[in-house]
Amino acid sequence: MTLLELKNVSVHYGRIRAIHDMSFKVEEGEIVSLIGANGAGKTTTMKTVSGLLNASSGTITFAGEDITKMRAHIRVVQGISQAPEGRGIFPGMTVLENLDMGSYGRKDRSGVTKDLDRVFDLFPRLKERTKQFGGTMSGGEQQMLAIGRALMSNPKLLLLDEPSMGLAPQFIRQIFKIITEINNQGTTVLLVEQNANQALARAHRGFVLETGSITHSGTGKELLANPAIKEAYLGVG
């Protein structure tokens, strides 16, 4: 079943077009990776799906419902949750308060407690540091917190914007391992990455984004084997 579908979506910043006529689908249960260079429109795509930016044309459908005009805070309740680029945690709140904010739109108290346990299982580090302020954590911990916080809304679709940004290589592997684990638990993941190698290896399907349009698509393995992509994004020629 198709969870998310973008049809001919264009996004503008003022008069500058950031995304042009983009269409892709995310099936339920998948990990889908969008890869591309700086300025290709990856973050714009994410913000358009989460609702922080409005599409200037085209339609976005989520779980069979047209959400093109829906405000971001309502999309969260509908099941789209984003861990923003640069982590976007609340620096003056503690770990627990950050996670608590993640469940802001929810009414089911018992579900929240259960999801808190789930996040602490995925990230034991966060459990050790519930009272630490978000702003004083290391980059890797902030990334865990951002993902954990996004999970607190119990999303159907988790949007991850460059989870590996600024992290040490060893840590990147761990973050990706956890992303696979989250997916195994039943959450669909849409991932945006510059680290194409890891992102494609973990993904069911992938798309390559260049200057606002999708230029290649296929399964993660196909894209990894594609010579053009190898040369452009994987650093081997």
Added chain:
Amino acid sequence: MSTTEGPTLIPDDAAAQAMADREAKGKPRKGWFPGLGEKWNALPRQTQWLFLIIVVVIAYLLPILNPPFITTEPGNNWQIALAQMSVYALVAVGLNVVVGYAGLLDLGYVAFFAVGSYTAAMFTSPDSPYLHIPYLWTLPLAMAITMFFGVLLGVPTLRLRGDYLAIVTLGFGEIVRILATIIPAMKGQVGFQNVGHPPGTDAEGQPIFLNSNGTPWYWLTLTIIIVVLLAAGNLERSRVGRAWIAIREDEDAAEIMGVPTFKYKVWAFAIGASVGGLSGALFAGQVGFVNNQKFDIATSILFLAAVVMGGTGNKVGAVLGGSLVAYIPLRFTAIAEFKYLIFGAALVLIMIFRPGGILPARQSLLAYGRTAYNKLREATGKKPAPGQLAPNTGKGAGDE
């Protein structure tokens, strides 16, 4: 400790963490008396209430006690000084909702104060040809009218952020002042004399609320401040309060957590505006005279200085900051001329040495999380409370 299958820190990260921990420990967040906030929270509820009651009783007794050294006499009447301080404190509490909680920089807050003052004046002063109503009725009326103006200003402008919002509010502050000058009905510099006051006469048949006697005005405003503080405290702990803090910290992140940011920003504006209007009406009543001279940009900045000095986001800090801003020029009459110079310098110093203000804010923002946290604490039993920067955490990670 972190040798579970979960992610562990690599040495670089651990070193960064250790540094962050040290920094976090080295900088006491709670002000000049580190740990005071925690000690206060640890006190039993009854002790807290007892302490608060004593403080409130002393506050009510201030005009009678007229404490030597602290008093503003002989330069200025102490009771009237107190009345003015209390009005400024109330203004600061209102502005703190906008600037402190929601993080919206409002440089035109004096406009709401002005609207409140004019509401009280135009509905009670004999100089006004319009409908006259009892003074006390103008208090809720001023709140309603300024709230309306808050929404009116907020809806179109709150889509702007940061500097842009500050400039638009600055403009709004000027618009109200200039309107008061050019609209004939608002009487410009001539203004309105004999603004009304609450009813009641003493044994000799004299009205209790006189412009020359600050004590009843001070008591009235103090009572209103206490009510507003209780309301603000409830808001702070509610979903609305958490939403405001999240908006202040990171507006986009708040939105994708499911916070309707626009709606809550308008709410902050409306609530802040209504308190500003209320304090304006009290000010008009106490002084008894309203014209266009008191509502300039400098006053707006003074209000903002009160909030920042007291501690942005801390309602008790706002009361302190507001009182101080009014008190210092009244107490030290020799330097009153230079008050802007002194407040400017004080602000710079506070920003350098104490960026959080005299009483830095630290709200507890948990709703659902609180139950979860308690559960967590029970589960971990005798171990140190989770997250309390256990000393062996860093070492364990370093051993990897």
